Amino acid sequence: MPAVGIRVVGATLTYRGDIVFRDLAVDFDPGLTSCLLGPSGVGKSSLLRMIAGLAPSGGRVMGSDGGPLAGRIAYMDQRDLLLPWLRVIDNVTLGSRLRGTRADRPAARALLERVGLQGNAADYPRTLSGGMRQRVALARTLMEDRPVVLMDEPFSALDALTRLRLQDLSAELLAGRTVVMVTHDPFEALRLADRIYVLSGRPAELGEALLIPNYPPRDPTAGGLAALHHELLDRLKAADAGSEPERRPAARRHAAGAP
């Protein structure tokens, strides 16, 4: 499976006169993990959906090899989107069911074990907690085994330790693939990303990528990353200030206390 990057050219997205993107261009390098940060509602999910072919791009979205991305993408939505009529194990193997191929159940079970749900394979989604549902959705995405993986806040409902474990798991299983991950956690971005992008403004623009050295997963508290951490926080603050100037209430003074 050769790595394939993502090329977006001239992406334009309008919701009832509200311009989310105008002429956005970005390349996500093959085989690397890119993290996407930015204020809530700026357009991160929309960009991911555009790449996945779920929203109209207005321009062109293609692989770095010039071919279409359709069929080469695994997509994890911001919501878990588990199918209520399927057991956990069947939700995890949904892809092969849809494609009419034989489901690799042992692999699915192994994956469920690695996300800590070995006991829940036969449960229906409605009996799971929020974090457990998200872990099932993660397992389903990892089962897809595609060269391009798009993940929209994949760890948002998990406690800190489970989150670390699953970050590691993702890094391990997705090594060598082109990953675009939306996250709100700068530590997570520093831990997993090769490139970090901050999306800001309306229409939204992507700042220059922040290049992170070494292979993920990293220890974000390690010395070398401190400068990058500061740089990232600065960019986020700039994005926050730039995105919707009128929406800053009295609470601003606390922003300085960011971790």
Added chain:
Amino acid sequence: MPAVGIRVVGATLTYRGDIVFRDLAVDFDPGLTSCLLGPSGVGKSSLLRMIAGLAPSGGRVMGSDGGPLAGRIAYMDQRDLLLPWLRVIDNVTLGSRLRGTRADRPAARALLERVGLQGNAADYPRTLSGGMRQRVALARTLMEDRPVVLMDEPFSALDALTRLRLQDLSAELLAGRTVVMVTHDPFEALRLADRIYVLSGRPAELGEALLIPNYPPRDPTAGGLAALHHELLDRLKAADAGSEPERRPAARRHAAGAP
């Protein structure tokens, strides 16, 4: 509005033979903010639902004054639960609509402005991003103006800076009320809580409360909190180790890198 605490005695909850709580007892002190942490699936949401009267308690749930809590609680679910047929502003004022009282729309608009959604009052929920939906749900909870407020991961879908602002907003508006908040972010807990509880094990047990000095919101990186931070991380690690011993895969070695 005098502050009223929460007293849970002998709480027992079983899902098809799976014992989530057995004989759990806890007091949440009046007027204080308690944060609840613990591994995914341990029972945090269930405890909150029990207090809200949405799950059978098996034992007794009451106010610290001995009275019932019904009618004195504002509850924010882990999901946003926005009603798709109501505009944002009407979702925020849902409480008064349900109670047949006049909605205080100016207050709702002010609150929407403070959560950064002043431009979206007339939108329908389906046009909002995940984080925007969560902010509407938060505004709806804050509109309720109740002495006891239960919040289940209220900021999980927000970017770091918006999150800080809304933490401050909540701390400001909920000062003097009894708040129980589920969170996965130790910083958030240290920033907002007067008491931190870690829920662990099956049946789940609540460890002793970690008492946090000073009034929230705090800067969790401030010197005095470092020891408490370490203590909290230790407890979380213990909870993680204790909760489901068989579910730890190879990724364990990274756990040490927790922020």
Added chain:
Amino acid sequence: RAETLTVMLDWFTNPDHAPLYIAQEKGYFNEQGLTVELIQPADPNDPPKLVAAGKADLAVSYQPQLYLHVEAGLPLVRVATLVATPLNALVVLADGPIKTLADLRGGTIGYSVGGFEDALLRTMLTRHGLALTDVTLVNVNFSLSPSLLSGQVDAVIGAFRNFELNQMDLAGRPGRAFFVEEEGVPSYDELIIVAQRERVTDPRLRAFVDALEKGVQFLVNHPDESWELFVAGRPELDDELNRRAWAATLPRFALRPAALDGARYARFAAFLADQGMIAAAMEVSTYAVELPWSTER
């Protein structure tokens, strides 16, 4: 080898169909080398259509309707008569305010859509100085007696004298009948049997009518035994109303089913044409025949 003939009744089995059932039960059809299948429709308008379309061999229908059918282009001819007098009557409550038809002015008359109740009523009312516009007509479908008994209408037309009168009697509210043929309507055959026009030379039809004649003969000769035969395999028919209707119908069956009174048919055609129900009276031979006797069996 027995040949099957499909015969559609005009409606659910009732004493009006007695000759057919007696011929069937006594084996007269079989004697003629026929196997007859009697089919009950729920809508009296269907059997002529189905015979015309070749889906059934014979159908029980009504002489007045025959003219409408033929005019509409259905290739049908009458080949036999089952009931040789009108059964239709205008019925009112015996203890009601209507003593003569003249009392109907301003009243409501219920009918079960038969197709020519306007013509009948117009004729009957005209003799009493009334026009159709002096009464209100309302379609009551199959609820003739109930609508009369419940006082929803003042009279009903389309009631069968052998039937509705007994029915009302049994319900404890006897009726009074005004017989159509006594009120200016030319007499006609209530129930006839029709076949497709091209089939009149089919020897099976004559064989069928011959068997029918034997059925009628047995019926009038042995009314009680016939009743037993009629209800033997049909317990749902065995009740007081049918018993009475049976007796009331006996004198009205055509004793010579095949016989055709051509002038009588022409007279009724003229009546209908006069009433504007048909454009013009057609030649009798085009819609009614006496089946030829055939030697070839």
Added chain:
Amino acid sequence: MRRLGFLLTFAGIVAAWQGLVSVTGVAPYILPGPLAVGRALVLHAGALLGHAATTAAEIALGLGLGTGLGFASAVAIGYLRPARRWLMPLLVVSQAVPVFAIAPLLVLWLGYGMVSKVAMATLIIYFPIATSFIDGLRRTEPGWLDLARTMTAGRPGAAWACFRHIRIHAGLPALASGVRLGAAIAPIGAIIGEWVGSNAGLGYLMLHANARMKVDLMFAALAVLAVLAVALFVAVDATCRRLLHWLPEGLPTEARTDWEEQR
């Protein structure tokens, strides 16, 4: 464009009808061809329109009443436990009762006027509407109810407030399904009502035409009824969709074309 599509569909149906008549060679007194029916339509246009107006009024009233009654029964059954026990079996039985069985009763109580026809149409329409809505009420997202429960807990009328503001709204899409269905069967309801007793309406006209072997007129009346039925259905469908604009809806291939409006 859409009007063209409509015309095309119509032309297609007429062509299929003509084809059926030609191929099966069915006699015109059983199924007349479109030409004969068209002729009858023109010839009897006045009468057809008059009777159509009567039937349309019955349909409209029946649909209105049926919807109202169905809504009310569903609310009663959904909200009141005893109503569930008593009303539900009654409703089911009411569906199994053939008209002719209760026609005398209907007529006895309501007379031969429009009322009995409207009653008949109402009776037929109302069950689909009631049960669809009940199903909708049953399937309300439990989370919304939980939320509403905490907001109203401890107040008198809390259960009703949750029912009224959450369940009823959440059930509206299902109600719309029921009303749409009701719109489709309302015409037959009116026709059956006219069959029981009438002196006007398309059903009355059809009975008469049938008895007089004016099959082309009967089918002309049927055609008018069909147009009425489709028009009603389209109108009700459009209204329901407009009212439920918040509902994500769509079928394959539609989705791709209207990004702007959808979701």
Added chain:
Amino acid sequence: MRRLGFLLTFAGIVAAWQGLVSVTGVAPYILPGPLAVGRALVLHAGALLGHAATTAAEIALGLGLGTGLGFASAVAIGYLRPARRWLMPLLVVSQAVPVFAIAPLLVLWLGYGMVSKVAMATLIIYFPIATSFIDGLRRTEPGWLDLARTMTAGRPGAAWACFRHIRIHAGLPALASGVRLGAAIAPIGAIIGEWVGSNAGLGYLMLHANARMKVDLMFAALAVLAVLAVALFVAVDATCRRLLHWLPEGLPTEARTDWEEQR
């Protein structure tokens, strides 16, 4: 406990009926009392059972076929754009056609046997099933479809796979509503089917009894039909719920009692 409730309901209905008869003083040839009907039930038990068996067979076949056809039409209409244009208006029109207009056609093509009756019953049952299911297919959570689209993108048959594995499952609750409704109207479907021409079945018996003003026998047949209808409805309802166990369902006051099973 539940059986007792059943009996109570039944007794209540009979009592209400007797009350109605006593209070309105309606003549027995219009609405007989329960006693007279009970007598007729006993007297004609054999005939009633025989005819009931015929009708039950028609109902079962009609419901089975109607469900199958409704399912298939809904899938066709939901999946194929052209089917939407052509089939849907046809379906709506099919509902507006009174039996007596097409009975000769049915007999011509299908004969007098059970086939034409089952066809008629099927026609009546199938529309509610088809439109309910279509509505269910329309209202599939768009997120699920998006997910499925990314999983199948670029493959032949992707659209069908999404339709089959996502939409159809997501539409099953709505289908269940339709089938439940179909079960409630199946008896009348069979009765109307018997209108096409028959010599057996409860509908035949009722028409027959009606024409003879044997109103007690007619109502006895009606009672048998009602029992059949309720039994069928209850059975179908239970089956649908079992099959859709994953669906959160419930009505007020139920929710409080069965925490363990629910949600």
